Amino acid sequence: MSAKPNFSHAQVVEIVNRLFRLTASEIRCLPSYDDQNFYVASIEGAEYILKILNSEDSKNPSLIEMQTYAMSFLHQNGLPSQTVLTTASGQLMSLEETDCGYGCQKYLVRLLTYLPGTTISKVPLTPRLLYETGKMAAVMDQILQKMEHPHLDVLQREKFIWSLSNVPLLEAYMSLLDGDPLEEVVKSVIHQYKTSVIAKRSNFRRCINHGDFNDLNVLVQPDETDGHRISGILDFGDMNSGYYIHELAITIMYMMVTHPEPIEVAGPVLAGWESVLPLNEAEKDCLYLLVLGRLCQSLVYSRYNVTKYPDNEKYLLTTAKSGTRLLNKLWELGKKDGERKWFTDAGTFSDK
Incomplete structure (x- = not known):
């Protein structure tokens, strides 16, 4: 243990x-x-x-x-x-x-x-800051992909539960949701991941992922325009060999959890990302399900860790309350309408 x-x-x-x-x-x-x-x-x-x-x-x-x-x-x-x-x-x-x-x-x-700044979770997530967050995530992965090191192979992490390649591993933890209304949604997300995402993975572009670009791992400081700029990237403990689209999905999901209007988040993050790395068709088609997959991972594994570390329950369940609402909201919105909104918003944003 x-x-x-x-x-x-x-x-x-x-x-x-x-x-x-x-x-x-x-x-x-x-x-x-x-x-x-x-x-x-x-x-x-x-x-x-x-x-x-x-x-x-x-x-x-x-x-x-x-x-x-x-x-x-x-x-x-x-x-x-x-x-x-x-x-x-x-x-x-x-x-x-x-x-x-x-x-x-x-x-x-x-x-x-020590990096100065406050976590992005504590400041208003303006469209401009979300755009910069998406852009930073893409630049970060591009740089990581250029690394050369004798131990690069340790990042393969094939059974790593937090890798977005391993959403089906959630099935072993489903007893934690026994009787919970979330159970059916999580099962459906896993099923759609297995039937829709895995088949298209060969068309994803490979890279090294930070793997946890969340609202507590991004620091910001005030800038000269009364907004904020990113001043720090923390916690590389979830680094793994993955795909560019995984990093984008992770970034969108965690920024959504913090935002009072989560459905408005994906567009500007996506626009920032695509200003550096435009998505191909397979990546576009899987983005919605990958965001849901990461949300399911976050909700299920945080419950599991509460059983291991009950004294740390408050921190472990940071995203649980808003995350549960978000998962239901995204599931009700559906893939077609969700993607239409995200990509339309991204197009509008990048034209400004």
């Missing part, structure tokens, strides 16, 4: 001092799905994020090394990504052993640069 880390304030102070030769002046716990994140300010005057990975992910240092390299690669190519600070002995990460209530386990620890 994957153990979520539960390091104490005192342990964090000791780790920061021992590994990085820094003296913490402030430490603050940050929300996280199944890892443990801390904001750290040092008396030396700098700010950092200390990330402690869950015990399961900590068993795969090659994957973490690849994610760390991807962050650095994006940063070198001008995108606002965090970079990792080496330990006093020159390592990118350290494996720390402790008992967090599950017996002695090992947890990978990294210290990341």
